[in-house]
Amino acid sequence: MRKWLSTQRQDFRRKLLPFDRVTDFSKLRRLTPYRPAFGWHRGKCIDRYYVEKFLQENRDAIRGSVLEVCNNEYTKRFGGKQFAKSDVLDLNENNPARTITADLSHCDAIGDTTFDCIICTQTLLLIYNFTAAVHELYRILRPGGVVLVTIPGISQICPTNMIGAGADYWRFTRHSARRMFAERFGSENTQVVTYGNVLAAVAFLHGLVVPELTAEELDYHDPDYELTVAVRARKSVTVANE
Template sequence: MSQLTEIQQQILSRSRNSINGTKKFINRLKRLLPVSYKQSIKQKLKPLLMLKTRIELLTVGMHPLAQDWCSRGINVHRIYLEQFLQSFASDIKGHCLEFQEDSYTSHYGSGRVTKLDILNKEQAHSNATIIADLTQPNSLPSNTFNCIICTYVLHLIPEIDRTIAELYRILKPGGVLLVAVPDITINHSVYNELWRFTKRGLYFLLAKSFKPENITMKTYGNSLVAAGELRGMAAFDFTSTQLNYNDPRFAVIVCARAVKSN
């Protein structure tokens, strides 16, 4: 019996080695394939992958598909955020300000950006060119920036009114604030999130500093995508039609363009 067990273990070991070798070969082959070819294959397999996701949803019960949303692919709200920034890319020019890192300014500002500052309130942040807390007295000069990109920041700040007033102050006359905040989404406790925003709520806060006629509001999402976001589904789990259908009652993300008066 022990001899049989040893033989079985040898067979299992060879099988594992064979499987691992095959996986390594496939991964090497994937790296050699052109990106366009891999994208074509992925698109052709998308209906099957979407079906697989929906079957998985039936088996996970009350839990989401993943604890780390990014592990399954690009987040839905990231797709929407980039759609928003693309639609107002022409505003990203001149002297720009972004929070924590250059996530979007250089990409969407292309050759229009003449200077970029990165703001963080923590001294140790390696990417920061400006260390300041907008909820406290600071030395940032007024009328400085042509464009400020403030994405997924306001929901972390207790003193939202003070922050928006500061953003208005440091914008140049005619300068543009591009802001994005979450509405229906997971609450990541590790980030100490404080708020969620409706379209009307964000507009109300911005209108305290910006003239109402200078504020353009945008919402992204619908009931299907919002439910999927809460269940851990990624952007690839939806068709383009499903992603692009907009129902403000179930916004995943709320965005605004606010212009400082001349």
């Protein structure tokens, strides 16, 4: 889906008038969003800025045999020469990037201890039984392998035309994220970080995009405004025979 959206963004931008950068925030005093659908047609969405910041900070884990959901854009961008094999998981059989057709909460198509790294960005919100998905992530990781997960904290609901027949079920906090991964991976193997602040959250909800905020505004961290929650969980090397 991300690859398709990226192509659509590029095609749409070429047809746009000059970028209407928001500099007067009084324009946001309104009952409807300044731009719908995360503003994705105008540039990089603010939540993706944080997703990519997290992956950049944890690129050391993207190595060996890597599984990514929907496409392998981030595997290639952040894995560099560290990864040896790339697979893409998706339920959509029309996705040309897909190498494995499976539901992340029930991955019978994937054997135990298959991957060294799994990249799962902005996906668990779309899975009703997210606990089962976490258990599957654990099962298909090799001992010592790492899963890199991002999930929304503050966000509008995903428009149905962006997720097809799926549904947007959940929002998370650092506390819920830590608990759901620590229960399977162990607290000592679970690291959780958050990104965002009140300005970034308001801007994101109105569909403003990355170029409309400064790096200083985006990078300021306020733990009370968790726009994006990110998890790095490692499968213990002591479970080789589990």
